[in-house]
Amino acid sequence: MPGLEDLYREIILDHYRNPRNRGELSAPPATRVEGFNPLCGDEIVLYLDIEGDVVKDIRIGGQGCSISQSSASMMSSAVKGRTVAEVRALSRAFKGMMSIHEQSLDGDGAAEDGEADGAVGGNGEAEVKLGDLEALRGVVKFPVRIKCATLSWNTLLQGLDEAS
């Protein structure tokens, strides 16, 4: 039986209590995009400043549970300063990790071993390092919460599409 500690890793609670890149950017020139989780009412507002092909700055507003808020915070740290292509690859790797089917087939994996950081994101994107984002791997054991973790990433992808 998955325990709460599989879901609420210390690094997740840290990002929840001290969210990174919280705030707004003036839009335009920044791109403003909203995401909703219709299940629980969580809302995220994402501001993206893309210069050339680099995510120069990112800010996050809105409110939600610890998983959606920490995931958004960790996402913002992970993508800031990266190229759009890198961000898209990272996003694919993260969403792959959040795929319940692959996780349920390959057993309990990293979360069970307590691997917290620097691990290599699997799922066919072996070259992409997920880093701190690995801490969210345990979320797949709580299927209802997967949408909380992916909300900010789906909103990010929507923002990249709108900005281009």
Add this chain to the structure above:
Amino acid sequence: MALNETPLSRAATPSGGLDVARIRKDFPILDRVVRGQRLVYLDSANTSQKPRSVLDAIERYYEQSNANVHRGTYLIAEEATAAFEGARAKVAGFVGAGSPREVVFAKNATEALNLVAKAWGRANLRAGDPVVITELEHHANIVPWHQLVAELGIELRWIPVGPDGHLDLTDLDRLVDGARVVSFAAMSNVLGTLNPIERLVDVAHAAGAIAVIDASQYVPHVPTAVAAWGADFAAFTGHKMCGPTGIGVLWGTEEILDATPPFLTGGEMILNVTKEGFTPNELPWKFEAGTPPIAEAVGLGAAVDYLSGLGMEAVREHEVGLTGYALRSLTERFGGDLQIHGPSEPAQRGGVLSFTYRDLHPHDLTQVLDQHGVCVRAGHHCAKPLMRELGVAATARASLYVYNDEADVDALGDAIAAASDFFGF
């Protein structure tokens, strides 16, 4: 929140006329052990659990009498038709309808309310016609009207909710002036608020509007006499009242049902079909297109028998007592850390307790509750306009029914305390 006028004791049993220990034995799912804990089910406003008699009735129908209704000329088809129409008569009696002709089976209350908006509304409403609803409606009594705003240009007006969880009726006369429809929940699914049904019906009729009641949270918990309300339509659903999913009810007066065109169309709902057109069937079958949910209706009939056996007066008395215990004991235990929304007086509300604990997000709170076997809903409860008025994005919601007792409320309190510890409050 009024607190602790009465000394608390876990041995005290203010449970009205219900023998909860015996009732619990009627519900097989309550024997389940989840996550190593006894199942503490506190989500009956979402869907209720089902007693053995309902499960047996459905199984018996499929094993002994399964056939389509209203068409077979053989024995089991007659049995199926008798069971289906017998269930309609039971439901009519249970809610105090004038006759079974006033009871239309639908998929759920949402479909029933859509029938009112889409069939009656499209035929009778024009651009600029005011439709009045309240801020504490479920989305099922909001979104169909939003669609008529877009389609017909009707005007949607909102009766506000006050900080005490009751409707603020100070501006009611102006709001209903010229209204064609006044549609409201008998009981709030978020706050448990019991709304002044007769007053709102009277005000609606005085203004020349029809009165539509979303009774989904009311019928399962409070003795109901729809005809005595004097309303035009009332909707409720089977799965919140010990019945199966997939069956709901639209009650309407014969007069208004006769004046309402069919909603879904096809087989079953016609008297005659030609190349040129069709003649609708009589009430209530005019509104029941296609093969109906037969086993579900049979199950709902058994649910009505079960609740009648308990006695709805006793059910209400039990829930008032248990709601009072929950309000007192949780407030005494957590003080201001636990904010319980809605009316503070148990007699003015149902057993629906929406709450927030400090600034812990309800999703995180209920995740810990789940580890303790406590089933509580978290989210916006399909009432986002109300949540905005309350100034919260989400709440946790514990809701009580006939099989809950003080031990369940205490288990909820223990689990909230564990969540508080886990998140370091």
